[in-house]
Amino acid sequence: MSIEFSKQLSARETPIPGVVLYELPVYGDNRGWFKENWQREKMVALGLPDFKPVQNNISFNEKAGTTRGIHAEPWDKFISVATGKIFGAWVDLRQGPSFGAVFTAELDPSQAIFIPRGVGNAFQTLEDNTAYTYLVNDHWSADAQGQYTFLNLADETAAIDWPIPLEEAELSDKDKAHPRLADVRPMGPRKTLVVGANGQLGKALRKLYEGDASVEFAGRAEFDLGSPEAIAEKNWKNYSTIINAAAYTAVDTAETPEGRQAAWQTNVTAVARLARTAIEHDLTLVHVSSDYVFDGTAKTHTEDEAPTPLSVYGQTKAAGDAVVSVVPRHYIVRTSWVIGEGNNFVRTMANLAARGVRPAVVNDQIGRLTFTSDIADGIRHLLETGAPYGTYNLTNDGEPKSWAEIAADVFELSGASRSDVSGISTYEYFKGKDAATRPLHSILSLHKIQAAGFHPPVGESRLADYLG
Incomplete structure (x- = not known):
């Protein structure tokens, strides 16, 4: 030879x-x-x-x-x-x-x-x-x-x-x-497991992947993130990706002793179990983060800004991000002001408009809405294009606004008057209330995800679509 x-x-x-x-x-x-x-x-x-x-x-x-x-x-x-x-x-x-x-x-x-x-x-x-x-x-x-x-x-x-x-x-x-x-029976692809599939983002992912047999959805009843046994019983050889759409998001309740424990259990301890599983089985882990990991001092937050959380919820999200960052194949998708199916700020304002209520809404917190359908689209884009692993900011695009300005938009789209909404400072709104500290600036830079080929739609058009 x-x-x-x-x-x-x-x-x-x-x-x-x-x-x-x-x-x-x-x-x-x-x-x-x-x-x-x-x-x-x-x-x-x-x-x-x-x-x-x-x-x-x-x-x-x-x-x-x-x-x-x-x-x-x-x-x-x-x-x-x-x-x-x-x-x-x-x-x-x-x-x-x-x-x-x-x-x-x-x-x-x-x-x-x-x-x-x-x-x-x-x-x-x-x-x-x-x-x-x-x-x-x-x-x-x-x-x-x-x-x-x-x-x-x-x-x-x-x-x-x-x-x-x-x-x-x-x-x-x-x-x-x-x-x-x-x-021949063709060999199907390894599956993607979506955990937290009954929440706002989980429902958007269900709609996006409807009919795709390679994507499996699990709510708490099917896969309890708080249970180590749920991890151990899964045959991870059949999976390639975990999308973690589960989170504890009761920002104010997280400041109580019971809420603090629940927030750390869901946002950190359970995430650590998923991260360990992803490392052991060479899986891609997609994890959704929050603008609350920042204190809002910077006018615009980039992916490489160091976390400076103000609240217990923000601390747990920052800790979860740190855990996920050690997974070799990970996407941390950082978002803000999430709107999807179920109770949320936009639905609340639309109901107030319909009832003729004239609310006072915070006018010194500035950011962008993020519709869950666009988060789901962005996640699919990162996975399907094989974008470099790491952290990506993902909100809707457009001119940043205060909560009061967004409320006025909702009132106008609902047939009420913009002037029915009055502005109030965060300090005055929460004065005398047990509430978590919020970042005043939640604007996330979109340059990185746009460079990866995903261009989130403008929030104003999404808001109009959402309200029908």
Whole structure:
């Protein structure tokens, strides 16, 4: 066998999305050869997913013509040849538009290939004493066998041109019995789990992902964030993403002894459990943050501003953000003045307008509304585009306004008079009341999420739509 020595490490895309062929440097002399079969730092820099392998397997094949596959397994694989030579064949058996796509290549020890979960893998040895080796990022288990997808090596649709005809090759009886492509059960994607799915944001996410079987929704009854058992009982191998739409948001009640405990339990302790789960199972964690992590001193808040919370609620949200930030694959979506399905400021003002009430509304807190449908759209955009992980501000766009100005807008849109709304300072409004301290400036910079390709709609148009 002739091996090309001292090639540059390089990557080549294939017709199957996510399948990448690598040229590996092999160094040889009169004694033999050496190669770095897996070098995480170099290969990740080249674009290989940091797929965190946990098991290394070797298949030794005594005779040329030994043929194995086509097996699609519920984990990722990094395949190479230790000695000898193979003809490799890969067929996309994942649910989606590339189902049935085929790629073939001959591999010697100077090549390797990355095969994502759900892509059918097969090889035929071209030399005696060939050793085929692969790294996988999950441990084999009997439960996992039920998730395998198979394709017959002789499938006419894939039409793989085997160098050694299958009737002359060594095949197992099981491989001979696998179904044709028309009868294959495609492997579905890993799921996204939305927790807190019955709240304002959860309902918007339900509407956005309606009909998408890969997104699973769980309210407290289905998944209690306060229960360690709920985490332990979940088979996280079937998931890729957690969207945490759950939060304790009773800002004033959080200042009481009972509320403080509940706020820390939901916004920090439960979030820490999700973060640990995401790290252990290499999941993406999406977490929703708040303008209350800031004291409102800055006129506009950027993503890299240090937290300076004024209230217990703000402290718990800042602590939750810090916990989530250690997850390698995380999105912290920071928002403000959230409006969705259910009771909220806009609905309250619309009801007051309908009843002829003339309210006094705070006029020195400045910010932007954020409609839950746009938060949901922004989250989907970050996930689908693979935006860089980190923190993103996400509110509606437009000129910042005070609560009093927004109330006046609601009154006008509801057919009442703007002048029915009068302004009052935060100090005067809360004077003598047990209330949390609010930031006066809640304006969040949108530059980062706009640079990532998501442009939140202007809040005024969303408000008009919301009120019908």
